[in-house]
Amino acid sequence: MYRILQTVLFALVLFTAVPNLGLRAEEGLRVLVNALGQAKLSDMDEHIAALTKTGDPKVVPILEALGEGNLYARKADGQVFLTKESGSTLTLTDPVTGESAGEAPKTALSKVKVNNGVRRAVRTALGSLTLLSPDRGARLKAAQSVLQSPNAEALGAVESALAAEKDGEVRALLEQARATTLLISDRPAEEKKEAVRLLREKGGREALPILSSALGSADETLKPEIEAALASIEQTQALWAAGQNVWYGLSLGSVLLLAAIGLAITFGVMGIINMAHGEMVMLGAYTTFLVQEVLRNSYPGLFDWSLAIALPLAFLVTGAVGLAMERGVIRFLYGRPLETMLATWGISLILQQSVRTIFGPTNREVGNPSWMSGAFELGGLTITWNRLWIILFALAVFAALLFLLKKTPMGLQMRAVTQNRRMASSMGIRTPWVDALTFALGSGIAGMAGVALSQIDNVSPNLGQGYIIDSFMVVVFGGVGNLWGTLVGAFSLGILNKFLEPYAGAVLGKILVLVLIILFIQKRPRGLFALKGRAVEA
Amino acid sequence: MITSFLIKSLDRTILVVVAILLALALLIPALNLMTAPDHPLHVPTYLVSLLGKYLTYALLALALDLVWGFCGILSLGHAAFFALGGYAMGMYLMRQIGARGSYGNPLLPDFMVFLNWKELPWFWHGFDMFWFAALMVVLVPGLLAFVFGWFAFRSRVNGVYLSIITQAMTYALLLAFFRNDMGFGGNNGLTDFKDILGFNIQADGTRASLFAASALALALSLVVTSGIVRSKFGKVLVALRDAESRTRFLGYRVEHMKLFAFTVSAMMAGVAGALYVPQVGIINPGEFEPGNSIEVVIWTAVGGRGTLIGPIIGAILVNGGKSIFTAAFPEFWLFALGGLFVLVTLFLPKGVVGTAQHYLARRRAHRAASGTQNESGLAEPMAAE
Numbered sequence: 001m002y003r004i005l006q007t008v009l010f011a012l013v014l015f016t017a018v019p020n021l022g023l024r025a026e027e028g029l030r031v032l033v034n035a036l037g038q039a040k041l042s043d044m045d046e047h048i049a050a051l052t053k054t055g056d057p058k059v060v061p062i063l064e065a066l067g068e069g070n071l072y073a074r075k076a077d078g079q080v081f082l083t084k085e086s087g088s089t090l091t092l093t094d095p096v097t098g099e100s101a102g103e104a105p106k107t108a109l110s111k112v113k114v115n116n117g118v119r120r121a122v123r124t125a126l127g128s129l130t131l132l133s134p135d136r137g138a139r140l141k142a143a144q145s146v147l148q149s150p151n152a153e154a155l156g157a158v159e160s161a162l163a164a165e166k167d168g169e170v171r172a173l174l175e176q177a178r179a180t181t182l183l184i185s186d187r188p189a190e191e192k193k194e195a196v197r198l199l200r201e202k203g204g205r206e207a208l209p210i211l212s213s214a215l216g217s218a219d220e221t222l223k224p225e226i227e228a229a230l231a232s233i234e235q236t237q238a239l240w241a242a243g244q245n246v247w248y249g250l251s252l253g254s255v256l257l258l259a260a261i262g263l264a265i266t267f268g269v270m271g272i273i274n275m276a277h278g279e280m281v282m283l284g285a286y287t288t289f290l291v292q293e294v295l296r297n298s299y300p301g302l303f304d305w306s307l308a309i310a311l312p313l314a315f316l317v318t319g320a321v322g323l324a325m326e327r328g329v330i331r332f333l334y335g336r337p338l339e340t341m342l343a344t345w346g347i348s349l350i351l352q353q354s355v356r357t358i359f360g361p362t363n364r365e366v367g368n369p370s371w372m373s374g375a376f377e378l379g380g381l382t383i384t385w386n387r388l389w390i391i392l393f394a395l396a397v398f399a400a401l402l403f404l405l406k407k408t409p410m411g412l413q414m415r416a417v418t419q420n421r422r423m424a425s426s427m428g429i430r431t432p433w434v435d436a437l438t439f440a441l442g443s444g445i446a447g448m449a450g451v452a453l454s455q456i457d458n459v460s461p462n463l464g465q466g467y468i469i470d471s472f473m474v475v476v477f478g479g480v481g482n483l484w485g486t487l488v489g490a491f492s493l494g495i496l497n498k499f500l501e502p503y504a505g506a507v508l509g510k511i512l513v514l515v516l517i518i519l520f521i522q523k524r525p526r527g528l529f530a531l532k533g534r535a536v537e538a
Numbered sequence: 539m540i541t542s543f544l545i546k547s548l549d550r551t552i553l554v555v556v557a558i559l560l561a562l563a564l565l566i567p568a569l570n571l572m573t574a575p576d577h578p579l580h581v582p583t584y585l586v587s588l589l590g591k592y593l594t595y596a597l598l599a600l601a602l603d604l605v606w607g608f609c610g611i612l613s614l615g616h617a618a619f620f621a622l623g624g625y626a627m628g629m630y631l632m633r634q635i636g637a638r639g640s641y642g643n644p645l646l647p648d649f650m651v652f653l654n655w656k657e658l659p660w661f662w663h664g665f666d667m668f669w670f671a672a673l674m675v676v677l678v679p680g681l682l683a684f685v686f687g688w689f690a691f692r693s694r695v696n697g698v699y700l701s702i703i704t705q706a707m708t709y710a711l712l713l714a715f716f717r718n719d720m721g722f723g724g725n726n727g728l729t730d731f732k733d734i735l736g737f738n739i740q741a742d743g744t745r746a747s748l749f750a751a752s753a754l755a756l757a758l759s760l761v762v763t764s765g766i767v768r769s770k771f772g773k774v775l776v777a778l779r780d781a782e783s784r785t786r787f788l789g790y791r792v793e794h795m796k797l798f799a800f801t802v803s804a805m806m807a808g809v810a811g812a813l814y815v816p817q818v819g820i821i822n823p824g825e826f827e828p829g830n831s832i833e834v835v836i837w838t839a840v841g842g843r844g845t846l847i848g849p850i851i852g853a854i855l856v857n858g859g860k861s862i863f864t865a866a867f868p869e870f871w872l873f874a875l876g877g878l879f880v881l882v883t884l885f886l887p888k889g890v891v892g893t894a895q896h897y898l899a900r901r902r903a904h905r906a907a908s909g910t911q912n913e914s915g916l917a918e919p920m921a922a923e
Contacts, residue, residue: 273698275832329880337698338612339883342839345832346879353872469709469828472702507713514710518686518703522693 037073128157200229240380253494258449260471265442276348278464284450322443479527563753567746599849601806607844610779615704619679621825623808628728630671683804712826727822842889
């Protein structure tokens with residue numbers, strides 16, 4: 001009896017309230033909301049559906065409150081309120097007008113009952129309600145939530161939203177959402193086929209579970225269609241995953257290239273094992289940190305330019321440190337490579353400890369300028385801007401260095417000294433000076449690498465140590481004394497690493513790569529691109 | 539044959555050092571165990587363990603000297619052999635805990651119970667027996683060095699390339715031992731030992747015995763290495779260090795000789811690690827840290843490479859300095875160590891012992907006025923290349 005009355009009341013309210021706005025709508029809404037207070041759990045769905053049909057934006061906070069269990073009914077008169085708990089009392093808000101309605105003790109109110117079924121209904125209702133929201137972001141979110149937890153009952157809402165939607169991105173999402181919901185609804189098979197086709201075209205990881213769950217409930221005519229779609233999506237997914245791995249590999253390779261390219265100069269061209277190379281990278285990263293600190297405090301507007309300012313500074317700082325190292329220590333050790341290795345290791349310890357004393361042992365925060373943060377989608381690939389910029393930067397550094405070595409007088413002198421020191425000296429080249437400049441150049445490039453690495457790695461005194469072994473591996477693998485070898489070595493090691501990772505895990509993959517390199521060196525002790533001729537035995 | 543080996547190996551300096559080591563092996567435990575704690579000559583137990591630790595380091599440095607000082611192989615991965623020997627000993631000690639672990643499992647060590655493993659991995663079998671573990675202490679590092687060296691020397695990887703790949707080797711092992719599913723305790727390593735050969739590992743007597751064992755092992759290794767480098771074989775080793783191609787052209791199988799020295803050296807490092815672990819009570823993957831191996835090189839360099847007793851003195855000096863320094867000015871230890879690397883390579887390329895021998899030889903030559911043979915000339919390393 002009560003139930004019939006209630007239904008009649010609904011009909012009445014809907015009839016009168018929906019088309020009209022203003023006071024009468026408000027009254028209608030209030031009746032609907034108050035009805036929630038009396039409803040049984042089993043009737044909750046109907047009540048929520050009725051609320052949703054009003055399309056009133058005020059329903060959103062009410063439903064949210066219901067879902068979170070913050071909707072209470074006053075025992076005295078059955079009025080329903082949005083509440084906020086504060087101690088033993090509840091702060092009440094009128095659900096319709098949104099005005100404060102004072103406070104009341106908890107005992108005077110009873111909570112509107114919710115269970116998981118109700119919560120699910122609330123979520124669906126909220127999804128379809130916000131689909132029509134004037135705010136683009138809210139619509140996008142709503143479309144996504146429908147897509148993630150599709151519900152056949154929301155189909156109508158999705159379709160009406162689709163009819164009204166103008167924004168391209170939201171439309172695309174809505175179409176997918178419609179196809180998804182359509183598959184689980186009781187629409188005719190023809191429409192479903194259309195939906196499968198659409199999902200297949202769009203592809204994407206989300207489509208897989210939708211289609212496979214639809215496969216279970218689909219009838220015979222639809223099954224082959226869905227299976228074909230699944231297979232095709234899986235195939236493209238695998239392709240994209242491989243592509244993503246290549247991308248990660250390129251990204252890792254560019255990092256390795258940056259770290260190793262300075263080493264290729266000092267080790268490859270001069271034959272000096274600089275164990276402090278990683279610390280040069282670290283100094284470059286700390287230069288970036290200092291530049292950003294100054295900019296943040298004094299010229300916040302220039303923050304986006306911080307890396308452009310830090311690059312030449314880092315080059316100068318680490319170049320100067322390298323020059324001092326060469327003049328102060330290394331030049332006395334030429335011809336004794338093992339001793340050079342030990343001395344530079346000692347210098348690396350001193351540099352690390354100095355930085356630790358000055359800046360502290362903890363990680364320092366280096367921010368990303370706006371043009372380096374965020375990501376974009378390219379087909380099925382997610383590409384972050386900072387990785388992209390680092391790849392481009394590494395290639396630019398490589399090209400510049402190649403140009404310097406091949407086309408400038410300084411490069412000519414450097415190559416001459418490498419190939420035949422005494423002959424170069426007797427032709428009037430100041431070989432000690434060339435040595436010093438070459439070493440400074442290698443160190444300076446390491447500093448610039450540090451600027452780039454500060455964007456993707458933790459800036460701490462140990463930053464350099466993580467790269468030193470990897471960069472040695474790159475140079476040794478690629479072949480000493482050949483920049484192209486370094487390039488190929490860096491990218492092939494990067495990609496190999498990332499392809500091993502899914503099968504072997506990150507650590508085991510790295511171990512495998514190390515073992516492979518050790519084996520490789522047995523086979524070709526001079527690396528991929530070995531120098532031929534007299535330079536070999538030098 | 540053995541007597542001739544011994545006679546050749548024991549020249550005066552070596553004999554003196556061996557005698558000192560044997561005396562220490564008796565004296566320190568005696569002073570620790572037989573004097574009252576307030577006696578002025580009493581050696582507290584922590585000091586016994588500390589000195590024992592230095593002796594194992596000295597053994598490691600001696601092992602490195604055999605390959606670096608006499609073969610010209612600068613291994614930057616010797617700490618890996620040390621750690622492997624240590625792990626073999628650690629596994630024995632773990633099995634000795636038995637059911638006294640916090641989980642009380644009679645078979646599985648605590649960390650395996652924690653990882654929810656049901657049975658002992660195959661490579662843990664046999665480590666409940668001391669003789670097996672002792673064999674593994676020598677075999678595992680030896681085998682690794684043999685395989686690694688066989689590949690490396692056969693394809694003539696030498697000089698800095700060899701150094702870099704030995705460093706890569708220890709780095710790879712570091713990463714591997716950090717993994718929990720390797721079955722070696724992961725990050726935490728092996729610790730919480732209770733017994734060794736049935737004796738309580740914390741007891742004063744055990745500590746003193748371990749010290750004595752370390753001193754004996756060092757003395758024995760010193761005699762063996764000295765015998766090796768003073769034999770005809772050792773002379774060829776020095777020859778290949780100074781002019782590898784020439785030695786090869788003379789018909790010696792250079793790679794075989796290097797491989798022998800490298801393997802023996804790795805085994806010695808393994809023994810050092812095995813003695814180290816019960817005295818410090820823990821072994822973890824940090825021992826594989828590439829920096830550790832390089833530190834061993836500096837001990838050897840400070841003492842003097844190619845002198846055999848130099849590395850022993852160097853290891854004790856540097857580590858003693860480290861203990862004092864890190865207690866007094868912890869901030870500055872790395873500065874001091876880094877400075878040591880630079881200063882020793884620049885100003886003391888022969889190390890303390892090498893330089894002292896050099897001066898002694900010069901004075902003797904001066905006194906004799908006519909040029910007598912320099913006895914220690916054999917061991918004096920030339921600048922590479």
